[in-house]
Amino acid sequence: MTPAPAARHPRRRRVPVGPVLTYLSLIAASAVVLLPLAVVLLTSLKTSQEVGDGGALSLPGDWLNFDNYVTAFNDGNMLTAFGNTAFILLFSIAGTVIIGSMTAYAIDRFDFRAKKLVMALFLIATLVPAVTTQVATFQVISGFGLVDTRWAPILLYMGTDIVSVYIFLQFIRGIPTSLDEAARLDGANSFTIYRKIIFPLLKPAIATVVIIKGITTYNDFYIPFLYMHSEDLGTISTALFRFKGPFGAHWEAISAGAILVILPTLVIFLLLQRWIYNGFSQGATK
């Protein structure tokens, strides 16, 4: 699984094994990644008859046949779904950023008696996988009367994101405290310091959190599936999931729906590649 001790170049680091083999393995991996996606893209451009007659790898007759996308978008309630997802994204990201940065500010910049306890509470919570506790979380949410509203996922995304607290905490340590003190001397209170000095300086960390949180929230299926049953409260994940019933074996419509859901992710990925790699590395290792 590792480069064999083949070619021994005395100087620079170069491609280890025969470069040909290396590239072959990369091309094979790319094919494995892209083929399933490419076939779905092809299928989404076919007519229902083409899907029935031709094999999976046959090409669509008309490359600009977007009828399936129209069907998927209209009959699959995708517009509502994108709207709901955007609403949830907006509030849960804003909430996560505010909550996470406030927590980090309080923990890093103040000394108080229960600091260790508070840290322990946040640390232990990272070990509790959210999938396991939903049985009981459901009762809490339903106690608040929030089942089947968009506020259920918003609160859950906001309230259980400990990773972002860690990202902010790491970043805030690098902000010199002399800045706080200078502001304090000018008569600023803690809240002003947080709002006017710390928060603006946290921008890179905020960007990381927005990206990670945005993508995971956009992709989440579990929470909206459990908490939002109504037809008009679908998020893109649950709306796509509902394609299973009415579209049954209409693979061209299902494929179009899947591509519609993947497309925004692809665009974001192409635009923000570097941020995304760093963000997810930070998010996972903390």
Place this chain on the structure above:
Amino acid sequence: MTDTTDTAPGGVAVTRRRSVRDRNDAEGGARGGDRPTGRRRAGPPRSWRHSPLRRITPWLFLAAPLALLITFTYVPVASMISYSFTDWDGVSPDRENVGFDNYVQIFTRPELFRVFFVSGYYLAASVVQIAVALYFAVILSFNLKFRNFFKGILFFPYLINGVAIGFVFLYFFQDGGTLDSVLSWFGVSNDHPWLGDPTSANISLAGVSVWRFTGLNFVLFLGAIQSIPGELYEAAELDGAGRWKQFRHIIAPGIKPVISLSVILAISGSLSVFEIPYIMTGGATGTQTFVIQTIKLAFQFNKTGLASAAAVVLLLIILLITWIQRRLVPDDKVDLV
């Protein structure tokens, strides 16, 4: 590294001296009678660092975060543990205390216990996943053409929506679907449905999870390898170390923490698989996982008590694994304070 107010020696003196004005401005000199303390120190009696306001302030910032943390993490864990000893159905006001009966059921009823074996497939898959990710991370850490292009392709599946992945692979595994068509190019004909029997269905689903999650491991490994200083390789080459030796003695120790993290994520991940099998098979043909079963028990069969017990078992297993990992691989950069 924490450069908090208390450890900033230079700044403190300044603060003390100048905060006389600060305090007088802020409090209008109302508490200016604190002379005794003032005599003990050179600075003013009650600077910001000692004011009662300072004690409350962190709690003002922490109130909302802690309320959310407790409401959505600790309250559910506590109530889950208490439900697990009852036969509650999740709706009715009354519940009986049944002691450890739910736990006994989980470990003795074979149909409930079976889900643990399904995790085995995903566990095996994550071994493959880590190995593949490691291989590509190592080769892409060298200067290759199109490096970023390949990196992007390998990582992208991790970002795709789970439901979309489910549908993509339903079509992939369908009779006469993508996989069958590709196999027929190579002259392999296949007439049994991939998702038709438990073994092949579980292997197929575990394969999807390899497809989906390899990218994350790969990027983590690549980041770790690239953070190893280049001089190490040069020194090793001068000493005549070949590629394999470089891998064993430089790369492998350098990325050990990340590998250990990936192993722990893989184990807890394979115990809590939900999305892919739920979307693709709904847990049919022996592909039911622990989480699918728990969700069905709780929300379809209204066995909240039993489901809670199952969730507690899963939680305990994950805590145990994390604890073992912390013991085996002491992480020297665990620093919260």
